[in-house]
Amino acid sequence: MKAFQDFYTEEFSHCYGCGRLNEYGLHLKSYWLDDDPTSDTAIAHYTPPEYATGGYPQNVYGGLIAALLDCHGNGTAAAAGYRHFGRDMGSLPSLRYVTAHLGLDYLAPTPMGSPLDLRATIQEVTDRKVVMHLELWAEQRLRVEGRMVSVLLR
Amino acid sequence: MKAFQDFYTEEFSHCYGCGRLNEYGLHLKSYWLDDDPTSDTAIAHYTPPEYATGGYPQNVYGGLIAALLDCHGNGTAAAAGYRHFGRDMGSLPSLRYVTAHLGLDYLAPTPMGSPLDLRATIQEVTDRKVVMHLELWAEQRLRVEGRMVSVLLR
Numbered sequence: 001m002k003a004f005q006d007f008y009t010e011e012f013s014h015c016y017g018c019g020r021l022n023e024y025g026l027h028l029k030s031y032w033l034d035d036d037p038t039s040d041t042a043i044a045h046y047t048p049p050e051y052a053t054g055g056y057p058q059n060v061y062g063g064l065i066a067a068l069l070d071c072h073g074n075g076t077a078a079a080a081g082y083r084h085f086g087r088d089m090g091s092l093p094s095l096r097y098v099t100a101h102l103g104l105d106y107l108a109p110t111p112m113g114s115p116l117d118l119r120a121t122i123q124e125v126t127d128r129k130v131v132m133h134l135e136l137w138a139e140q141r142l143r144v145e146g147r148m149v150s151v152l153l154r
Numbered sequence: 155m156k157a158f159q160d161f162y163t164e165e166f167s168h169c170y171g172c173g174r175l176n177e178y179g180l181h182l183k184s185y186w187l188d189d190d191p192t193s194d195t196a197i198a199h200y201t202p203p204e205y206a207t208g209g210y211p212q213n214v215y216g217g218l219i220a221a222l223l224d225c226h227g228n229g230t231a232a233a234a235g236y237r238h239f240g241r242d243m244g245s246l247p248s249l250r251y252v253t254a255h256l257g258l259d260y261l262a263p264t265p266m267g268s269p270l271d272l273r274a275t276i277q278e279v280t281d282r283k284v285v286m287h288l289e290l291w292a293e294q295r296l297r298v299e300g301r302m303v304s305v306l307l308r
Binding site for chain 2: 015025052057061068101
C-alpha cells in the first residue's frame with residue numbers, strides 16, 4: 001500500500017517529519033488500520049534514532065513525539081478529506097491540511113529502543129476541517145494521547 | 155548569563171531539543187526576559203536549519219515548533235520551580251520538570267529564514283506543577299500560542 005504522504009504533490013513534500021523529498025527528514029508513513037480504506041483509524045510506526053532522547057537517555061524526546069503525531073494527524077486528515085469529498089487520494093487539485101490545534105497529554109514516559117505505534121482516529125470531518133483523537137503507544141502501553149484539528153488549506 | 159538548561163545535572167542533559175550533552179541536538183537555551191530573575195516571562199531564540207521545513211519549503215516545520223516550545227516550557231518550569239521553593243538554580247537535589255500537557259494553536263504559518271522568538275509566561279506555580287502560556291513569534295508576528303503544564307519529577 002502507498003502511504004498517505006506518498007500522495008502529496010511535489011511542492012508539499014518537503015516536510016521534515018514526513019516529506020518524501022526532505023533528504024534529512026524522518027519520512028513518517030501513515031496508513032489506514034488494516035489497510036482498510038473505510039476505517040476511521042490510521043496508524044504509523046516509527047523507531048526513534050539513538051540521539052532522539054529526552055532529558056534522560058532512556059526516554060524518547062517528547063518534542064519528537066509531538067512532531068510525529070502532528071505529521072500523522074495531518075496525513076490522516078488529508079486521507080479523511082479525500083474520502084469526505086468522494087475523491088481519489090492524490091487527485092488534483094490536491095487537498096492539503098495543516099495543523100490548527102494540537103493538544104497532547106503525556107501520560108507516561110516513552111521508552112527508547114522499541115517501535116512507536118501512532119494512531120489517529122477521526123472524530124469529525126467537515127468541508128473545512130478534520131478533528132482527530134491521537135494516541136502514541138510503546139511496548140503495549142498508551143504513553144501520550146491528544147486531540148488535533150487540521151484545517152484544509154485554500 | 156547561564157541558560158536554564160545549563161543548570162541541568164549531567165544525567166538529565168541528554169534532551170535532543172535542549173540537552174548540552176546531546177551532540178546531535180538543537181541546544182535550545184532559555185533565559186528570563188531582560189535577564190531579570192524576578193520576571194514571569196522567559197525567552198529563547200532559535201533559527202531553524204534549512205531542512206527543518208514544513209510541507210512547503212518556505213515554512214517552518216510545525217513539529218519543530220512544538221518541540222522547541224516544549225523544551226522552552228520545561229526549562230522555564232525548572233527555573234520557576236527553583237524560585238518557588240526559594241532555591242538556587244542547579245542546587246541539589248535537582249528539580250526536573252516534564253511535560254504533562256502541551257496544547258498549541260497554530261495561528262499563521264511561520265516563515266523560514268529568520269530567528270524564532272519563543273516566550274513562556276508563568277501563570278501558576280504549585281509544589282507539583284507549573285502552568286505557562288506559550289508564544290512563538292517570527293518577523294514581529296505571533297504565529298503559535300498555547301498552554302503547557304509541566305510537572306515536577308519525584
